[in-house]
Amino acid sequence: MLLREIAHARTGDKGNISNISLIVFDSSDFELIKEKVTPDRVKKWLGKIVKGEVLRYELPKLRALNFVLYDALDGGVTSSLQLEKHRKTLSSYLLEMPIE
Amino acid sequence: MKTIRIGSGAGYGGDRLEPALTLLEKGNLDYLCFECLAERTIALAQKEKRANPEKGYNHLLEYRINEVLPLAKETNTKIISNMGAANPMSAMRKTAEIAQNLGIKGLKIAAVYGDDVLDQLTDLKELKILETGEPLHSLGDAIISANAYLGVDGILQALKSGADIILTGRVSDPALFLAPMIYEFGWEMNDYGKLGKGTLIGHLLECAGQLSGGYFADLQQKFVPELWDLGFPFAQVDEKGDGYVSKVDGTGGKITPATCTEQLLYEIHDPANYLTPDCIADFSQVEFKTLAENKIQFQGGSGKKPTDFYKVSVGYRNGFSGEGQISYGGYDCVNRAKWAGEIVRKRLEKWGFEEIKTELIGYDSITPYEANPASIPEVRLRISAKAATLDMARKVGQEVETLYTNGPAAGGGVSQSAEEIISVVSVLLPKELAQAKVEYLNC
Numbered sequence: 428m429l430l431r432e433i434a435h436a437r438t439g440d441k442g443n444i445s446n447i448s449l450i451v452f453d454s455s456d457f458e459l460i461k462e463k464v465t466p467d468r469v470k471k472w473l474g475k476i477v478k479g480e481v482l483r484y485e486l487p488k489l490r491a492l493n494f495v496l497y498d499a500l501d502g503g504v505t506s507s508l509q510l511e512k513h514r515k516t517l518s519s520y521l522l523e524m525p526i527e
Numbered sequence: 528m529k530t531i532r533i534g535s536g537a538g539y540g541g542d543r544l545e546p547a548l549t550l551l552e553k554g555n556l557d558y559l560c561f562e563c564l565a566e567r568t569i570a571l572a573q574k575e576k577r578a579n580p581e582k583g584y585n586h587l588l589e590y591r592i593n594e595v596l597p598l599a600k601e602t603n604t605k606i607i608s609n610m611g612a613a614n615p616m617s618a619m620r621k622t623a624e625i626a627q628n629l630g631i632k633g634l635k636i637a638a639v640y641g642d643d644v645l646d647q648l649t650d651l652k653e654l655k656i657l658e659t660g661e662p663l664h665s666l667g668d669a670i671i672s673a674n675a676y677l678g679v680d681g682i683l684q685a686l687k688s689g690a691d692i693i694l695t696g697r698v699s700d701p702a703l704f705l706a707p708m709i710y711e712f713g714w715e716m717n718d719y720g721k722l723g724k725g726t727l728i729g730h731l732l733e734c735a736g737q738l739s740g741g742y743f744a745d746l747q748q749k750f751v752p753e754l755w756d757l758g759f760p761f762a763q764v765d766e767k768g769d770g771y772v773s774k775v776d777g778t779g780g781k782i783t784p785a786t787c788t789e790q791l792l793y794e795i796h797d798p799a800n801y802l803t804p805d806c807i808a809d810f811s812q813v814e815f816k817t818l819a820e821n822k823i824q825f826q827g828g829s830g831k832k833p834t835d836f837y838k839v840s841v842g843y844r845n846g847f848s849g850e851g852q853i854s855y856g857g858y859d860c861v862n863r864a865k866w867a868g869e870i871v872r873k874r875l876e877k878w879g880f881e882e883i884k885t886e887l888i889g890y891d892s893i894t895p896y897e898a899n900p901a902s903i904p905e906v907r908l909r910i911s912a913k914a915a916t917l918d919m920a921r922k923v924g925q926e927v928e929t930l931y932t933n934g935p936a937a938g939g940g941v942s943q944s945a946e947e948i949i950s951v952v953s954v955l956l957p958k959e960l961a962q963a964k965v966e967y968l969n970c
Binding site: 431435436437439440441442443444446448450452472473474475476482484486488489491493495503504505506508509510511514516517520 | 884888950951
């Protein structure tokens with residue numbers, strides 16, 4: 428199963444930091460994503476882009492996780508040379524993560 | 528219990544206007560707020576103001592004000608916006624001029640400024656840049672703008688003075704929405720619980736269509752009906768700071784707990800500590816409940832005392848960037864594009880370029896993992912590099928163009944561009960060093 432079958436996500440950016448929210452469609456899947464989508468795994472999955480630490484905040488009332496990805500924007504939106512400076516597209520890649 | 532209705536008319540500087548006009552016509556609003564400043568916008572606006580002292584406000588101000596004023600007057604809706612950008616005074620004068628041309632009388636227009644702290648910074652060269660830890664003076668004379676994220680103070684003053692149209696420079700995005708709640712309900716500035724609730728509402732509304740299905744939609748489990756006709760949201764709020772968000776019936780889009788949750792966490796780090804100039808908002812206990820279709824109740828927002836500092840965005844000249852693109856297709860296209868990239872890189876290095884980025888659009892420009900090159904029917908090489916001058920930056924695109932006759936087979940569709948890089952860093956300024964000021968024009 429892929430993460431996108433049970434959850435949705437949105438990326439935001441501030442300076443050189445990206446954040447991705449991860450929200451399950453059905454509250455019964457919240458424990459599953461808490462167990463499977465660890466900061467370590469997110470760091471490895473998006474490691475080509477995310478150079479720094481990954482922190483995770485839990486919002487049980489909204490059955491959501493919020494990942495904060497440090498040093499993820501090539502030095503920062505306003506100085507980076509890369510095509511997609513905000514990395515807003517990251518959420519779609521996170522959702523392709525397999526969940527056993 | 529007293530309630531007010533606040534609409535969201537823009538989620539960024541270039542946003543669509545039609546949904547804002549629909550809100551004015553049919554939303555039964557008391558206030559319509561337009562959030563129009565991204566991180567770097569004000570630095571770019573400052574650059575324009577230097578070239579022309581009458582400019583430096585939002586590019587769409589004239590267009591928006593022309594359409595909005597007659598409806599706002601007719602429906603008695605107050606307008607609050609940070610479209611003043613680097614020049615709220617000039618934005619105010621332009622707005623008065625438009626009102627006169629439209630024959631609209633009896634409007635009080637306010638300009639809220641004081642966010643521009645560039646002059647103060649010359650005495651504060653030791654302030655630490657948050658992103659790098661270096662002192663501010665390490666940027667030398669490259670600094671072109673410094674704007675503090677002010678809170679509600681200036682907008683509040685303007686509302687108390689009876690302003691109908693309020694144009695600000697840099698204020699925190701939620702402040703545009705929070706100020707009218709404080710004014711209408713008489714909330715105390717140290718009632719942080721209420722300020723936190725109001726900040727929650729401001730944060731939900733500040734990106735306009737992003738709450739009502741924009742940037743949410745996909746074709747799998749998140750289909751959004753009539754996305755082409757996306758309606759912008761409004762909030763109905765009572766004096767306790769409770770209420771719901773909704774949109775005008777008959778518009779496209781949808782508002783659900785899922786769209787609200789995505790927007791709640793948008794650009795948030797620790798949800799329990801969202802720093803704003805007016806309070807530290809706590810969104811960690813927020814819940815959304817469906818009252819009816821597209822009518823979602825919010826609850827659980829709270830807040831704490833804010834810090835003693837304003838965040839200041841400092842804009843500085845950071846050299847130039849040049850870019851060129853060329854497409855390859857058919858057999859082995861990924862490898863020919865990679866080869867072309869290596870060739871341009873060598874040629875640029877010979878010119879003295881150091882910071883060069885090579886990306887293959889359709890293959891690795893946004894994708895964080897490997898794809899099978901054999902399955903890719905076309906790819907677009909993009910090369911970008913930093914340069915000390917605009918002329919040097921232009922060489923990047925020129926070297927991509929010369930691939931036509933000096934590179935691998937069958938490249939096509941070259942495009943190129945070059946521009947100055949205006950970068951932004953942040954410092955923290957003690958609050959006593961910046962103060963909102965307000966000027967008015969009656970027409």
